[in-house]
Amino acid sequence: MKKIICSLCLLVSSLCATAQENKAINLLFETRLDYQREYLDGDAVKANSGFRGKYLNVMLFGTINEHWSYSYRQRLNKAHADQSFFDATDWIHITYRLNKNWAFNGGKQVVGIGGYEYDRAPIDLYFCSEYWNNIPCYQFGVSTTYTTNNGKDSFMAQFCESPFNFKNEDLYAYNLMWYGTHGWYNSMWSVNAQEYAPGKFIYYLALGNEFRFGDATLQLDFMNRATDGHTFFFKDFSVMGELSYTIGKKFNVFGRMSYDVNKTHSTGDMCVMPGTELTRLGAGVEFYPLPEGNRNLRFHLAACHSFGKNGNPEGTMQDEQTFADMGVKLKLDILALTKTIFK
DSSP states (O other): OHHHHHHHHHHHHHHHHTGGGOOOEEEEEEEEEEEEEEEETTEEOGGGOEEEEEEEEEEEEEESSSSEEEEEEEETTSOOOTTOGGGGEEEEEEEEEOSSSEEEEEEEEEOOOOOHHHHSOGGGOSSOOHHHHHOOOEEEEEEEEEEOTTSSEEEEEEEEEOTTOTTOOOOEEEEEEEEEEETTEEEEEEEEEEEEETTEEEEEEEEEEEEEETTEEEEEEEEEEEETTSOSSSSEEEEEEEEEEEETTTEEEEEEEEEEEEOSOOSOOSSSOTTEEEEEEEEEEEEOOSSTTOOSEEEEEEEEEEEEEOSSTTOSOOTTEEEEEEEEEEEEEEEEEOSOSOO
16 A cells, blocks of 8 residues: 555656646546445344445546547555556556547456446445446456447447456457447447356346436346356346436435346356345435535435345345445545647
């Protein structure tokens, strides 16, 4: 941690020293502090109750010129090996935009899997599906994206390290995604082939759907998973949904649900293991006290209850588990310079 803080201090000093050069730099800091309680069959789980510092992130992003841009997010509270500072790096990548249609990206990036629960920043979620809690979603790779002329649809092809490459076995993932923005309906759909062992794949069909009706938003995800030799549909899948409603500029209320099931005997699904059938239901409220719609400060209160069977005894969700959480998120815009480095 000391090395990280020193590195960041040097980085900020360097950025401030070059501020007069009008570089495109955006430096952000965000953190979330919570008080939480967990109960299992009515008994308090002391190891997961009390005050918690949940997230401590620094983000750096901007443009170099009209074609090149970069993005970086480091999680300061995440453990990493001395040999791999990147263990705590969510993403660090550079993008080359050829024109308004084509863009190319390389570096550590989000693995291209569909769904709104999966895509949202962890700092903005309070309880999630069993799948979400077990997928390592940041990996090194390359991708290319084609955007239609009207800007409403983007199609991404990605080749990256497999999320399940835990033993450095040279495993890869192949992902195709569609991002759609069509007024009241938006989409994040994907088809994925993730290598979980040499030459063995688990396949995803992930359909993320968002419906907007005035101040109400419904996000509904369906993810189907299958390995070779098993029925593709409705044996191993997850459904996640959230209905939220914004009240003025200061309040947001929401209800969430998830259902994870795996009725196969395959060991290929390392996120939702065989024998799992779990449901989670919950709700919460968010309050933004700053004026004029500023959302850099947020207070939240959320609670959920899980029931069913988890095929993974060490899994995040368990039968008759109740979880309550309250806390605050703070985001600080440390530096924002918007002109490009080169004309």
